[in-house]
Amino acid sequence: MSLLIVGTTALDSIKTPHQENPRLLGGSASHAAIAASFFAPAQLMGVVGDDFPSEYTALYEKHGIDLSGLERSKGNTFHWEGEYEVNMNNRRTLETDLGVIEHWMPSVPSSLAESQYVLLANCAPQLQHHVLKQLKSPQFVVADTMDLWLNIARQELEALLKEVDCLVLNDSEARQLMEEDNLVVATQEMHRFGPRYIIVKKGEHGAILSGPKGLFVAPAFPLKTVIDPTGAGDSFVGGMLGYLAEKGGDIESHLRQAIIHGSVTASFCCEGFGVTTTTQTTRQDIDQRVRELVDLVSF
Numbered sequence: 001m002s003l004l005i006v007g008t009t010a011l012d013s014i015k016t017p018h019q020e021n022p023r024l025l026g027g028s029a030s031h032a033a034i035a036a037s038f039f040a041p042a043q044l045m046g047v048v049g050d051d052f053p054s055e056y057t058a059l060y061e062k063h064g065i066d067l068s069g070l071e072r073s074k075g076n077t078f079h080w081e082g083e084y085e086v087n088m089n090n091r092r093t094l095e096t097d098l099g100v101i102e103h104w105m106p107s108v109p110s111s112l113a114e115s116q117y118v119l120l121a122n123c124a125p126q127l128q129h130h131v132l133k134q135l136k137s138p139q140f141v142v143a144d145t146m147d148l149w150l151n152i153a154r155q156e157l158e159a160l161l162k163e164v165d166c167l168v169l170n171d172s173e174a175r176q177l178m179e180e181d182n183l184v185v186a187t188q189e190m191h192r193f194g195p196r197y198i199i200v201k202k203g204e205h206g207a208i209l210s211g212p213k214g215l216f217v218a219p220a221f222p223l224k225t226v227i228d229p230t231g232a233g234d235s236f237v238g239g240m241l242g243y244l245a246e247k248g249g250d251i252e253s254h255l256r257q258a259i260i261h262g263s264v265t266a267s268f269c270c271e272g273f274g275v276t277t278t279t280q281t282t283r284q285d286i287d288q289r290v291r292e293l294v295d296l297v298s299f
């Protein structure tokens with residue numbers, strides 16, 4: 001099944017207490033498309049500037065990602081700079097330079113407009129909505145978002161949510177959106193914005209799904225070493241939707257498995273800077289880790 005992913009294609013400069021790595025391949029759509037590519041052919045929509053290294057384009061190609069929706073514009077690629085605290089959970093954005101994405105309102109190429117599985121990866125809700133409106137008859141649409149958009153584009157986000165099947169966001173964002181500290185209550189009340197499925201990511205503590213059949217609680221794969229969690233959330237949702245696109249058919253029957261596969265794919269992302277470890281991972285590695293996770297939670 002065809003799977004379209006739109007979002008940021010970025011250069012990330014990441015500082016951790018142990019290392020500093022400038023201008024790595026990053027962005028919500030990059031992480032998500034690479035993660036999805038283990039399961040189904042991914043189509044990427046994004047924009048990069050003339051400073052975007054050709055070896056990063058080659059990395060997309062290595063994963064068989066369809067780049068017909070990747071635009072190259074004059075100017076700088078979206079650049080994000082972030083710093084982690086010693087616990088590797090708390091992160092501070094040091095700088096965001098929107099570059100060529102600032103005024104990007106793309107036309108969806110006709111070859112991509114028929115896509116059935118769609119991930120509106122984290123980017124401005126206006127841009128997510130603009131792309132969604134051009135799609136012919138998507139079967140399952142997932143939107144990811146972040147606190148920035150809750151703060152500066154709340155109305156646009158609410159308008160978008162009326163038209164998506166699934167919203168993904170992290171725990172602090174869920175609490176902020178619902179003004180509710182209890183995460184179970186916040187998760188279940190979010191359906192009133194429109195989506196049938198709500199998924200709340202809890203970092204190293206996994207994720208919660210709320211859907212027509214109630215709640216599902218998914219663990220994260222326990223890691224001894226976290227090198228750089230940047231992009232873990234995007235890898236989670238990319239892996240999840242990739243799995244759904246691979247299976248096709250009824251969403252409900254595959255969603256729990258999809259979430260577990262997304263969770264495991266995200267664990268590989270955390271084991272290296274940027275996409276370094278994810279791009280060295282194989283489908284066999286993912287399946288093996290899924291089996292280990294099943295073992296870890298069965299009782």
Ligand code: AMP
Nearest residue numbers: 008010026027080122230231232233234
């Ligand atoms: P995550 O760690 O899953 O929250 O995602 C990190 C990725 O989000 C990085 O690769 C960044 O390039 C990207 N990013 C950072 N800020 C934004 C933003 N305002 N909009 C979209 N993507 C962003």
